[in-house]
């Protein structure tokens with residue numbers, strides 16, 4: 182059975198179906214999924230709108246649409262996400278890197294172009310690999326999830342970044358006074374907010390990457406004192422902030438020097454930067 186549709190008609194039908202199901206950015210989503218089904222980029226499919234859709238592409242496209250309608254994030258279907266201008270592989274074993282997390286990389290590039298950096302909870306490796314490729318630092322990265330470390334390693338290999346990865350619970354494996362910079366985008370969603378979290382995130386991203394205990398603060402509570410031990414004097418701690426973490430984290434950084442909270446492009450407080458005196 183052939184679809185008997187042009188690329189343009191398939192796109193229009195899919196966009197309508199996604200819109201009816203209240204999927205965000207329906208036209209863009211349809212274009213990305215069809216481009217993935219055809220093994221082309223979006224500009225190609227737009228330019229080839231009058232061409233007939235092959236049966237094989239139609240079958241793949243149908244499967245991807247079904248997954249998306251079931252709530253699977255587009256990035257887990259295409260297995261790709263851009264971060265800091267580079268393409269990273271993602272799988273359901275890692276959080277999909279978010280654009281607001283790029284502010285951590287920006288701050289490290291600005292503050293510490295050299296030295297030893299440790300990215301804790303590296304996930305896809307997005308922060309660690311970007312820092313390794315943008316600075317002269319020696320970058321280490323860890324995660325409690327071995328499956329995540331495997332994805333991060335593969336990203337480093339593909340992007341040609343010299344990052345040393347290992348599996349550990351927070352900073353338990355790091356010697357005292359051994360790093361100039363620690364970066365971390367911790368799991369910070371409060372479990373009490375679970376019912377209100379988007380199903381794409383709640384049901385599909387790794388649970389260990391999302392939940393920060395009842396109030397979202399569990400990892401900050403452990404990480405901040407551990408970072409004090411592991412940083413060299415004068416070393417920097419940079420952490421992404423959850424929406425309810427700004428005040429408690431600021432209080433926890435009371436004895437640190439050079440404390441600063443930076444906002445993201447939407448003006449929301451996003452990165453806490455502190456310096457070990």
Ligand SMILES: C[S@@+](CC[C@H](N)C(=O)[O-])C[C@H]1O[C@@H](n2cnc3c(N)ncnc32)[C@H](O)[C@@H]1O
Nearest residue numbers: 278302303304324325326350351366367368390
């Ligand atoms: C919010 S995700 C951040 C992933 C990646 N750094 C990014 O920004 O896209 C949090 C990461 O921390 C890891 N993680 C959670 N608890 C941890 C722990 N106790 N020790 C080390 N890593 C942990 C998770 O596996 C997950 O990869």
